[in-house]
């Protein structure tokens with residue numbers, strides 16, 4: 001469907017009142033149509049998407065810190081290359097997502113300010129420390145595994161730029177999952193110290209990973225809007241359950257134990273029942289009081305300051321190039337450049353004529 005400016009509805013009629021516009025908007029969503037940046041959308045939809053996409057982008061960026069910490073200490077060159085590529089992918093995911101958020105009319109620098117001021121959230125999981133090499137494997141297996149379960153449905157969400165970004169991101173996440181599970185498998189088949197290290201890592205990460213899916217449905221304040229407008233296609237609890245169901249078999253395959261004495265298969269529901277999540281811990285971390293929140297924010301501010309010269313150089317470069325474009329975005333050449341170009345064609349013409357008169361072939 002053709003895109004329309006914000007103040008018009010899909011038929012271009014500006015006189016429609018708000019209720020009619022919302023109705024049409026919802027009909028489009030129910031019909032499975034994608035909403036594109038220039039289409040009319042309710043303010044709440046725009047605000048919710050901006051919140052969710054920007055927080056997702058921040059999570060990708062902050063998510064680089066705990067893993068980046070291990071690049072210099074990876075045990076082999078192959079592992080170092082794999083980890084380097086993974087961290088680089090996450091940086092790219094942040095970039096796609098900031099671009100997707102900008103299609104909603106916000107400025108990336110404002111989103112960054114919100115992160116640095118502590119106003120915007122990012123995924124709770126990245127406020128936990130990476131204490132051993134096994135953590136890199138377990139993050140790839142469980143954290144990226146959880147991300148895939150959460151994000152694959154987002155590739156079918158109602159907002160076009162977010163959905164398209166997620167297709168690419170999810171493909172890369174599945175490589176991350178494989179590299180993580182490979183590290184975990186090797187360690188789990190290794191000597192007793194390696195087995196102990198990987199089990200200890202699973203014990204620390206399991207519960208925080210379950211919290212990644214967000215609060216239980218009854219406490220999820222944003223789900224109602226997001227599910228009505230098909231941004232979220234499944235609830236927090238249903239995705240968490242899907243993740244638990246898949247992880248049990250994966251843990252068993254590598255002879256690791258998931259640290260939950262209440263984990264048992266429920267014949268009736270066909271699901272693995274699990275124990276109670278410590279929601280106090282979750283909210284403490286979300287509110288900035290987790291084990292590494294201060295360190296992550298310190299690092300984010302440092303990186304932002306260290307990168308100032310790059311942003312300034314990029315801005316100066318783009319300003320210089322913009323000066324060479326007229327209002328229609330067409331290339332504008334300075335008088336000096338036009339004169340040189342004219343002289344160039346004058347001389348080229350003279351040379352061609354001379355060559356022609358000598359009977360020599362000329363390039364056209």
Ligand code: BYC
Pocket residue numbers: 051052055056057059060063064090121122123124125143144146147150151211212213214215219220221222223226236286
């Ligand atoms: N951490 O109403 P709810 C990755 C907040 S990147 C912190 O259920 P919603 C990866 C929530 O923001 C992982 N805060 O929210 C990267 C809300 O507060 P506000 C990030 C959380 O949006 C690198 C309040 O709690 N993934 O995987 O309906 C390497 C109430 O929650 C968390 C995404 O961002 C949390 N875990 O649902 C490896 C995916 N959970 O904003 C891996 C896209 C909730 O109202 N996002 N809060 O003040 C989503 O799917 C949804 O936003 C969520 C939360 C399921 C995360």
